[in-house]
Amino acid sequence: MDPHSPTGDWPAPTADTPIDATVAVPGSKSLTNRYAVLAALATDASRLTRPLVSRDTTLMVGALRDLGTQVTQENVDDEPSWLIEPQQLRGPAGIDCGLAGTVMRFLPPVAALADGPVRFDGDPHARKRPMAPVLGALRALGVDITTEGADALPFTVTGTGAVRGGKVVLDASGSSQFVSALLLAGARFEQGVTVVHDGKPLPSLPHVQMTVEVLRDAGVVVDDMDANTWHVEPSEISALEVSVEPDLSNAAAFLAAALVAGGRVRVPGWPQVTTQAGDTMRDILDAMGAEVVLDRDGLTVSGTGEVSAVDLDLHDVGELTPVVAALAALAALADSPSQLRGIAHLRGHETDRLAALRTELNGLGGRVTETDDGLRIEPAALHAGTFHTYGDHRMVMAAAVLGLRVPGVVIEDVATVGKTLPTFTELWGRMLGRQG
Numbered sequence: 001m002d003p004h005s006p007t008g009d010w011p012a013p014t015a016d017t018p019i020d021a022t023v024a025v026p027g028s029k030s031l032t033n034r035y036a037v038l039a040a041l042a043t044d045a046s047r048l049t050r051p052l053v054s055r056d057t058t059l060m061v062g063a064l065r066d067l068g069t070q071v072t073q074e075n076v077d078d079e080p081s082w083l084i085e086p087q088q089l090r091g092p093a094g095i096d097c098g099l100a101g102t103v104m105r106f107l108p109p110v111a112a113l114a115d116g117p118v119r120f121d122g123d124p125h126a127r128k129r130p131m132a133p134v135l136g137a138l139r140a141l142g143v144d145i146t147t148e149g150a151d152a153l154p155f156t157v158t159g160t161g162a163v164r165g166g167k168v169v170l171d172a173s174g175s176s177q178f179v180s181a182l183l184l185a186g187a188r189f190e191q192g193v194t195v196v197h198d199g200k201p202l203p204s205l206p207h208v209q210m211t212v213e214v215l216r217d218a219g220v221v222v223d224d225m226d227a228n229t230w231h232v233e234p235s236e237i238s239a240l241e242v243s244v245e246p247d248l249s250n251a252a253a254f255l256a257a258a259l260v261a262g263g264r265v266r267v268p269g270w271p272q273v274t275t276q277a278g279d280t281m282r283d284i285l286d287a288m289g290a291e292v293v294l295d296r297d298g299l300t301v302s303g304t305g306e307v308s309a310v311d312l313d314l315h316d317v318g319e320l321t322p323v324v325a326a327l328a329a330l331a332a333l334a335d336s337p338s339q340l341r342g343i344a345h346l347r348g349h350e351t352d353r354l355a356a357l358r359t360e361l362n363g364l365g366g367r368v369t370e371t372d373d374g375l376r377i378e379p380a381a382l383h384a385g386t387f388h389t390y391g392d393h394r395m396v397m398a399a400a401v402l403g404l405r406v407p408g409v410v411i412e413d414v415a416t417v418g419k420t421l422p423t424f425t426e427l428w429g430r431m432l433g434r435q436g
């Protein structure tokens with residue numbers, strides 16, 4: 001947590017004039033934590049420039065250190081920079097996953113390569129997040145895992161220093177992270193790994209594509225030609241020398257601000273080509289009435305303050321849902337409801353996001369209903385009130401977007417945004433021309 005960031009309740013600032021701001025967004029959580037895992041499994045030292053420094057990535061670094069990896073965190077030219085030196089992975093260790101899906105899913109296969117027991121636990125709500133498919137898959141590959149109840153946190157992985165590997169079939173309809181987890185460590189398994197997804201459609205596919213791409217960057221051979229099947233060849237993992245792209249999903253709230261308040265927001269360094277799911281925000285904002293321009297300097301979004309209703313399938317980009325739902329709730333003048341579909345798996349995210357968004361938006365006067373696989377948001381005038389955040393960083397971001405237009409929105413436990421963006425309130429205040 002940034003020592004200067006507010007904690008407790010935070011009155012969300014309104015936007016009294018159109019915005020004209022440039023917002024430099026820190027590095028991607030998903031890329032930072034993938035690179036960190038691969039660096040710990042690599043043959044030599046890796047250098048990550050501009051990694052995200054937040055609760056989720058700090059937990060990842062802490063866990064890798066507990067497993068024996070050396071991580072040196074420095075600031076070079078005012079930017080964070082990490083030197084990650086792989087060592088023989090070892091137990092015993094106790095890993096705090098916090099509420100980070102990437103830590104609780106990506107590290108059990110890494111712990112399986114350690115020599116000794118590694119116990120995993122996390123925040124109270126983390127014990128409710130789905131884990132069974134990845135634990136079952138590891139057991140099928142010969143790994144010893146004991147749980148203390150259901151197949152969820154807390155559990156202990158007892159490695160012997162090597163994993164046989166081979167083919168596993170699992171149902172990853174609850175989270176793409178089950179697949180990514182096995183692929184990230186799979187090159188270090190004796191037979192590599194073949195992962196077959198069998199079940200309802202896999203969510204967040206761009207995140208699996210991101211995993212495949214970072215593995216290829218590290219010299220690993222991955223076959224992803226067939227749908228729902230991935231094969232990782234056994235091999236060494238090469239050291240990485242990478243600069244982390246800005247987190248495009250974290251950029252979503254700032255871009256949304258331009259649409260809601262009118263004016264424009266620029267995000268420098270927006271990649272021309274990326275596997276980040278957050279890139280889809282360009283199309284979503286366009287559909288909601290913004291003007292969106294991507295050029296070599298970055299992304300610029302301009303809006304008039306009017307938000308259009310939308311019917312969107314967010315299956316691939318579920319992490320954008322809270323901010324998109326806030327935008328849809330501000331489409332008060334639209335003559336039709338908005339529908340957000342394909343996101344049943346959000347019930348297993350940081351909190352049950354469908355229930356949380358319905359409850360909190362309705363608490364401000366919204367007319368939101370939950371469907372089997374998403375949300376239906378009818379036009380309604382919103383009013384002041386407290387917006388509860390359930391330990392979910394993206395609930396804070398959604399509430400801040402609402403607060404731009406609805407006076408008197410108070411965001412409960414604003415510090416929870418530190419899961420991925422500890423400097424959120426500071427950046428938000430600066431975007432609005434005020435102190436954060």
Ligand SMILES: O=C(O)C1=C[C@@H](OP(=O)(O)O)[C@@H](O)[C@H](O)C1
Nearest residue numbers: 030175176177203204207318319
């Ligand atoms: O692998 C990743 O970095 C992520 C995958 C997605 O998870 P789900 O597939 O569980 O939605 C995404 O929502 C999460 O924010 C990050």
Ligand SMILES: C=C(OP(=O)(O)O)C(=O)O
Nearest residue numbers: 099100101102319349350
């Ligand atoms: C679902 C998310 O995170 P996690 O990596 O904890 O699953 C998210 O950031 O929206």
